[in-house]
Amino acid sequence: MSRTGETSPFFRGEGITLRFGGVTALQGAHFAVSRGELLAVIGPNGAGKTSLFNVVTGFYRMEAGEVWLEETPLTNLATHVVARHGIIRTFQNLELFSNMTVLENVLTGAHLHAGYGTLDSFLRTPRFFREERRLHERAAAALDFVGLSGRRELLADQLPFGLARLLEIARALAAEPRILLLDEPAAGLNLRETAELGRLIRRIVEHGVTVVMVEHDMDLVMGISDRIVVLNYGEVIADGAPADIQRNPAVIAAYLGEEAAA
Amino acid sequence: MAWMRGHRHLVGLAAFAAGILGLPFLAENEYYLTVLIVAGFNTLLVLGLNLVMGYAGQVSLGHAAFYGIAAYVSAILTATWRWPVAAGILASLLVVLAVAVLIGIPTLKLKGHYLAMGTLGFGLIVYIVLNEATALTGGPSGLTGIPRLTVAGWTAESDRAYYYVVWGTVLLAFLLAQNLVRSRTGRALRAIHTSEAAAAVLGVDTARYKLAVFVLSAGYAGIAGALFAHYVTFVSPTSFGFHASVQLVTMAVLGGMASLWGSVAGALFLTLLPEFLRALEDFDILVYGAILILCMMYLPGGLAEGARRLAQAAGALVGRRAGKAGEVP
Numbered sequence: 001m002s003r004t005g006e007t008s009p010f011f012r013g014e015g016i017t018l019r020f021g022g023v024t025a026l027q028g029a030h031f032a033v034s035r036g037e038l039l040a041v042i043g044p045n046g047a048g049k050t051s052l053f054n055v056v057t058g059f060y061r062m063e064a065g066e067v068w069l070e071e072t073p074l075t076n077l078a079t080h081v082v083a084r085h086g087i088i089r090t091f092q093n094l095e096l097f098s099n100m101t102v103l104e105n106v107l108t109g110a111h112l113h114a115g116y117g118t119l120d121s122f123l124r125t126p127r128f129f130r131e132e133r134r135l136h137e138r139a140a141a142a143l144d145f146v147g148l149s150g151r152r153e154l155l156a157d158q159l160p161f162g163l164a165r166l167l168e169i170a171r172a173l174a175a176e177p178r179i180l181l182l183d184e185p186a187a188g189l190n191l192r193e194t195a196e197l198g199r200l201i202r203r204i205v206e207h208g209v210t211v212v213m214v215e216h217d218m219d220l221v222m223g224i225s226d227r228i229v230v231l232n233y234g235e236v237i238a239d240g241a242p243a244d245i246q247r248n249p250a251v252i253a254a255y256l257g258e259e260a261a262a
Numbered sequence: 263m264a265w266m267r268g269h270r271h272l273v274g275l276a277a278f279a280a281g282i283l284g285l286p287f288l289a290e291n292e293y294y295l296t297v298l299i300v301a302g303f304n305t306l307l308v309l310g311l312n313l314v315m316g317y318a319g320q321v322s323l324g325h326a327a328f329y330g331i332a333a334y335v336s337a338i339l340t341a342t343w344r345w346p347v348a349a350g351i352l353a354s355l356l357v358v359l360a361v362a363v364l365i366g367i368p369t370l371k372l373k374g375h376y377l378a379m380g381t382l383g384f385g386l387i388v389y390i391v392l393n394e395a396t397a398l399t400g401g402p403s404g405l406t407g408i409p410r411l412t413v414a415g416w417t418a419e420s421d422r423a424y425y426y427v428v429w430g431t432v433l434l435a436f437l438l439a440q441n442l443v444r445s446r447t448g449r450a451l452r453a454i455h456t457s458e459a460a461a462a463v464l465g466v467d468t469a470r471y472k473l474a475v476f477v478l479s480a481g482y483a484g485i486a487g488a489l490f491a492h493y494v495t496f497v498s499p500t501s502f503g504f505h506a507s508v509q510l511v512t513m514a515v516l517g518g519m520a521s522l523w524g525s526v527a528g529a530l531f532l533t534l535l536p537e538f539l540r541a542l543e544d545f546d547i548l549v550y551g552a553i554l555i556l557c558m559m560y561l562p563g564g565l566a567e568g569a570r571r572l573a574q575a576a577g578a579l580v581g582r583r584a585g586k587a588g589e590v591p
Contacts, residue, residue, distance in 0.1 A: 057463060083465035095460035097453050099520070107446075108453045112465035114446040118474075121445035122438050128445070135446075175464055 010035040010210060011087075011179050016065035018048075018055055018234075025051040027234040028065070031212070033179075033227070038201065038211045040221045042245075043231035044254060049214040050092060052231070053183050057089050058082050069179070084112060086178030090168045092187055092214075096156040102167055103152035106139040109174030113138065142174040146200060162193040169200070173209075180204065182213040186220050198224045222246065230254065271440060274523070278436070282429040286422050295421045299493060301533035302428035303329075303486045308513045308525040309432075309439050310482025315511070316519035317443060318475050319455030320370065321378040324385025325510050328480040330392060330502025332358045332487030334399055337408045337497050347412045351488040358484030359477055366476040370469065385507050392499040404498025411492040424493055431489065432526075435482055439522055442478075451475055452520065516557055518564025527565040 009032035018026040026048045033039040041049050054060045056067055058079040067074040069085055077085075097105050114135055120128040143149050146166040151159065159167060165185060172180055185201070186194045198220050205211050205226075215221050221228065221242070228245045230238040232254040238245055245251055289295045311325050335354035339345040345353070369380040392399050399405065411418045411427065418424045442448055450471050453461035458468050491497050509532070517528020535553065539546035561568040 059459070078467075079459075079462035080465050080467045083463055089463050091460065091463075095457040095463075097456045097460065099452055099456050100449070104449060104452075108449045108461075108466075109464055111446055111450055111453075116446070118442070118445075118447055121447055122441050124441055132445075171464070 009033060010037075011069050011212075013052075013056060013067045014065060016052065016055055016067070017063045018051055018060055019063055024234050026055065026062070026065075029231060029234060029236055031229050031236070031239075033210055033212055035210055036205065036208055037226045038205045038213065038224060040225035040228045041212065041214045041231060042216070042218075042221055042228060046233075047231040047254075048234040049231055050183055051234075053089055053181055053214060056082070057087065057181065083175065086176070087181065088172045088175045088177035088179070089181035090172050090183055090185065092184040094161075094164050094168055096164055096168060096171075098155070098157040100156055101152065102143065102148060102154050102156055102159065103136075103139055105156050105167055105171050106142050106152075106174045107135055109142070109171035110135045110138050110176075112175060138176075139174055142170040145173060145203075146170040161188055162190070165189065165193075165197070166200070169204075173204070177209055180209050180211045182211060182215075184214055184216060186215055186217040194220055271444075275433075275437065275440075278526075279433055282426075282433060286425055292421055295425055297534065297537055299421065299425050299428050301530050302425070302432050303490050304510070304513060304529040304533050305432050305526050306428075306435055306486035306489075307483050307510050308517065308529040309435055309522060310479035310486075311510050312514045312517075312519065312522065312525045313439060313442070313451070313475050313482075314479045315514055316521065316525075317448065317455065318451040318472055320472055320476065321374075321511075322381045322476070322479070323378050323504075323507050323511065324381040324383070324388070325479070325483055326502045326504075326506035327385045327388035328358050328362065328483035329487040329490070329506070330388060330497075330499070331361060332484035333491040333497045333502070334392060334405070334487075336488040337405045337491045338398060340492075341405055341408045347409055347492055348414070351485075351492070354488045355481065355484045358480050358487070362477040362480030363473070366473045366480075370472045370476060382504070382507075385504060389499055389503045392502065399499075402499060404496060406496050408491050408495040408497065410495060411489070428489055428493075431485060435485070436522060436526065443522065447471070455520075512554070516554065516564055518566030521564065521566035523569075524564045524566030527569070531565060 012030070012032035014030045016026050016029045017024070029048065029052060031039065031041065031052070041052060043049055051060065055062045056074070058077050058081070061076050065075070069087065072085060074082060074085060074087070097108060100108065114131055116125070116128050116131045140149070140152075143152055146169055148163060148166055148170060151163070156164065156167060165188075169182070169185070182201070186197055189197060194217060201211060201213065202224050213221075213225070225242055227240065228238075228242055229236055230245060230248070230251050237250045237254060238248045240248070285298060286295060289298065307325065307329060311322060314320050314322050332354040335357045336347075336350040339353055340347050340350040365384055369377065369384065372380045393402050395401075411424065418427050450461060450466045453464070453466060454468050454471060462468050490501070513528040513532045514525060515528070516532060517526070518524025536546065536550060539549050542549055557565070
């Protein structure tokens with residue numbers, strides 16, 4: 001249910017600047033996403049897309065700039081604190097817990113929603129059992145949502161690559177994100193898997209989760225995104241609907257070179 | 263049967279408790295009982311170490327230092343300052359927890375080999391202090407005259423009584439560790455082991471969890487140390503040096519990382535093995551080393567994995583027999 005005519009967007013970043021020594025990874029980058037929207041961040045290799053995610057989720061400290069979730073400032077918070085605000089990300093190179101089963105991976109995803117403390121664990125209080133049962137239901141629902149229900153007892157590293165991607169998404173969903181950040185979710189997937197992924201991401205958005213996705217696969221991006229932000233050399237060069245982005249001369253120049261755009 | 267499968271860990275625990283109760287009746291003399299008590303100290307130590315190393319994936323090469331600090335603090339307080347034993351033990355535990363917090367905060371920022379070096383350094387420093395602070399610790403010759411364990415007027419005079427105190431503590435420590443491991447905390451620790459980044463992204467405060475489990479494991483070592491001091495009634499630095507730390511790591515790895523039963527098995531196995539090998543006289547060290555090498559070659563997952571594979575093979579055999587018997591011609 002997106003309220004139209006909101007004064008400030010749901011989730012936004014402004015003037016984000018990040019430097020590594022002499023290299024500027026991000027230069028005043030900005031983005032804004034409305035509630036319930038799917039925003040894609042695209043750009044040539046090295047444009048700063050993943051850096052943007054790393055800054056937002058507290059892996060790097062930005063030199064300048066701000067990140068807001070509604071009225072809450074999230075600038076340069078620690079990674080786990082960002083997660084507590086409901087911003088959950090996935091990784092381009094899978095970061096599954098390979099020493100755990102599929103189910104345990106997803107249960108770990110629900111870590112923040114386990115309503116019991118260490119003392120409850122030690123003493124096995126009724127609250128422990130009640131909350132664990134609830135977590136298991138939630139994890140089962142997340143696995144069902146991505147279609148991994150039949151594989152919950154497998155070790156995570158026994159999954160083929162395509163399914164491992166789905167597990168990472170299920171794990172993120174178990175955290176009940178307000179904002180889901182997907183870092184190149186289609187990387188390494190074949191055509192059929194990519195198409196299925198696209199439908200899955202749309203279903204996530206329809207369930208009310210706001211999604212920001214960094215992606216290289218243009219068919220996927222153009223097919224499912226509500227809006228697109230284009231980065232080049234750390235700067236935003238375009239921002240708009242997929243149809244507008246496809247016609248934007250600055251974007252064409254960035255991807256294909258100046259002459260093609262002329 | 264189905265109930266047993268659902269509550270396998272309770273069945274295991276009951277068997278463990280029964281084993282603890284019964285074992286002294288098999289021990290033919292006082293010496294065996296002493297060996298079992300020492301195995302109890304080692305089990306406590308390895309259980310704690312495994313929480314840090316096996317579950318959270320943080321190497322600690324100075325774990326014997328916590329063991330030693332607790333032993334010495336309780337020894338000094340009770341033998342030199344004449345504190346009651348219970349107060350000495352409690353104080354030693356508090357000191358160990360405080361030291362673990364102070365050491366853990368900077369050290370756990372390190373990763374991999376650097377963390378190993380950091381904890382190794384800590385262990386060496388404690389060992390040197392125990393040797394050199396002669397006025398307080400008695401130096402290399404150690405401290406004598408430590409009172410036997412006395413709580414609320416009751417003294418654990420006999421070794422059998424002490425055995426039950428030690429292994430009762432082990433059982434409780436095991437139960438608590440098992441409850442911890444099978445919870446959100448245990449999952450978070452294992453998550454940190456494989457990917458700190460992914461754990462943090464899901465809201466796990468990785469620094470806090472690492473510190474907490476480090477302090478908890480130091481607490482296990484502290485209890486073991488205090489119980490050691492009031493059993494042997496004598497402490498010297500050699501029990502708590504680098505060799506002791508390495509032996510604890512060996513027990514944890516040989517038993518099976520991230521397996522609590524493995525910790526019990528590893529500690530028992532490596533404590534009892536030298537006693538059995540003693541019959542070989544001059545060759546015992548050689549055989550001991552050979553057994554270690556063979557275990558690591560053929561059981562990389564430790565004794566715990568070996569037992570699991572054995573159980574699986576046995577299960578498959580029984581299943582095949584049952585299948586054949588039930589076949590319809």
